[in-house]
Amino acid sequence: MKYLRLEVLKLRKKTRSWLGPILVFWLIMLAYPLTIEVSPKNLEIGFFSVLWIAILLSMMFATEDIFTEDYNDGYLEQSLISETSFSYLVGLRVLIHWLLIGIPISLLGFVFSLGTTENLSLSLLILPFAMMSSYIFLNLFVLGNSLSLNKGSVLGAIITLPMALPVLIVLGKSITAIQLEINYSGFIFLLLGSLSIIIVTIPIVVSFIIKAHLE
Amino acid sequence: MHDILIIADNLSYKINENRLFSGISFSLKKGECLHIKGSNGSGKSTLLRIILGITSPTKGEIKTYVKKNITYLGHKNALKSYLSVEDNITLMGLSNHKDLKEYLEKLSLKELLDIKVANLSYGQQKKLALLRIFLGNTNLIVLDEPFVGLDIENQNILSNFLNKQLQKERGIIFTSHINCDVDSKTLKID
Secondary structure, three states: OHHHHHHHHHHHHOHHHHHHHHHHHHHHHHHHHHHOOOOHHHHHHHHHHHHHHHHHHHHHHHOOOOOHHHHHHOHHHHHHHOOOOHHHHHHHHHHHHHHHHHHHHHHHHHHHHHHHHOOHHHHHHHHHHHHHHHHHHHHHHHHHHHHOOOOOHHHHHHHHHHHHHHHHHHHHHHHHHHHOOOOOHHHHHHHHHHHHHHHHHHHHHHHHHHHHHHO | OOOEEEEEEEEEEEEOOEEEEEEEEEEEEOOOEEEEEOOOOOOHHHHHHHHHOOOOOOEEEEEEOOOOOEEEEOOOOOOOOOOEHHHHHHHOOOOOOOOHHHHHHHOOOHHHOOOEHHHOOHHHHHHHHHHHHHOOOOOEEEEEOOOOOOOHHHHHHHHHHHHHHHHOOOEEEEEOOOOOOOOOEEEEOO
16 A cells, blocks of 8 residues: 555656646547548447547556656665566556546546437446556556657657557447447456456566666 | 674575676675775675665675665766755655764755755765765665765775774774775775
8 A cells, every 4th residue: 555655656747648648538538520621420430430539649648657657766676676666567557547647538538429429328338448448458558658768769669560450440440339239248358357367467477577776 | 692783694596607706705794894895897886786685696695684775876976966965865765864964064064955966066976875874873884985075084984883883882894995994804806
């Protein structure tokens, strides 16, 4: 709990880091109707594609400096020699980023979905998909960011972007299934399964990568 | 044997083909202080990082018997420039420490609690970072150039503190170019 509180303090006080990605998401979703002829049917056609891509990009921005500053000011070294497991600290940091950035973005996604489709049940179904995908994307970009810790975050994002593509495909298929009113629970379980593996493995892998960087 | 904190045997470190140091052996017992001396670029900081387990030696072996019960202050002070002094103290996990008030007064940091670290001088930042050491309560203290940036008065506070820690059977390893009044044995690396 102590580390959770401290990580929240760090992120909360750095407004740019948590508000930036939320604003990016908000701006993409606001800009989307401006690019097409506004009619409810037109809006709905591409809405979900834009939504998933907006979540993807926001999560990319959210991890932009997740370790860079701590790497530069020596905070990571302190974390490494602390009594608490380093991979646990990495996992905790990802969780905090998801709680402070991923959850608000998922909720905004729900609001935008409701505004666009005017379909409450569909919009409610979007929420768990948005929450799971944001957590998966976050973990993937954290991996990329750790790989390019001293080389700039864009390179890391490029490395891990292809790993996010299967998730985008699953998200697209699940929306089609929901709209056609066929069984979509398989997609939820697929995402849940991926997430459960990612939550465990990514912090361990990232902790090893960061240790290698610090060496 | 239970008094031993660290045993280093024949440590060497190379970066690519450049040898930084070789054949370094030492041991540290409880209540002992090791002052590592050497010219710039001789590998003092690297040796400290090897002791901490952050870096692996190219050759040799090091055994530590402190099980991560270490406080460390390196060249980088691990302070968050966008946070206030008070928030940084919270981040260090020291906000409820019983001796915090005493050290804040001793180091003249009490009036600076609301100020952002980015607005502090280098010396003030160093003093804030040293709180981690003063209030750490660990078996081993590792310091990289701890006296740099401190005025004479604060250098004396730090020296006195370190001498007191030796009486409490704690181990200390530090590098310093500045002559200091800490009861220590010297390890020279070139």
